[in-house]
Amino acid sequence: MFASSYxxxxxxxxxxxxxxxxxxxxxxxxxxxxxQLVALLFDGFMEAIAQARGALRAGRLADKGQAIGRxxxxxxxxLRAGLDHQAGGTLARDLDELYTYLCIRLxxxxxxxxxxxxxxxxxxxxxxxxxxxxIGPGGSANADTAAxxxxxx
Numbered sequence: 001m002f003a004s005s006y007x008x009x010x011x012x013x014x015x016x017x018x019x020x021x022x023x024x025x026x027x028x029x030x031x032x033x034x035x036q037l038v039a040l041l042f043d044g045f046m047e048a049i050a051q052a053r054g055a056l057r058a059g060r061l062a063d064k065g066q067a068i069g070r071x072x073x074x075x076x077x078x079l080r081a082g083l084d085h086q087a088g089g090t091l092a093r094d095l096d097e098l099y100t101y102l103c104i105r106l107x108x109x110x111x112x113x114x115x116x117x118x119x120x121x122x123x124x125x126x127x128x129x130x131x132x133x134x135i136g137p138g139g140s141a142n143a144d145t146a147a148x149x150x151x152x153x
Contacts, residue, residue: 041078042129068110
């Protein structure tokens, strides 16, 4: 029933589509500025949440778990790991606390199959994503914002 959306040997079209997507992501990452990398992390987080929500609604719990796991890795290994606590001061500390909270809520959403928790995480990240996009690579972000955020521009 869902075979057409998953890469398999019996479905080479989906396999190639997945490979094209992977190459596209790798190309965007390899040529990205630090500012663009953070934007890609925010985009990837939102995409993972959307995929988790869709999988949950369709009853594909393994896919839901994979998508939530991807969102947690983006937060932990991308956004949170890049915080500069010395230069970022209070802002870095606040972001660290938010990222910790997000990971807890995502884990609970996965265990409880709770779409409302996924929505909450998306609502919490959306303003960060918008703020990051608004400062742009040549924007007027102050030093604390640039230092506190991974991949500072």
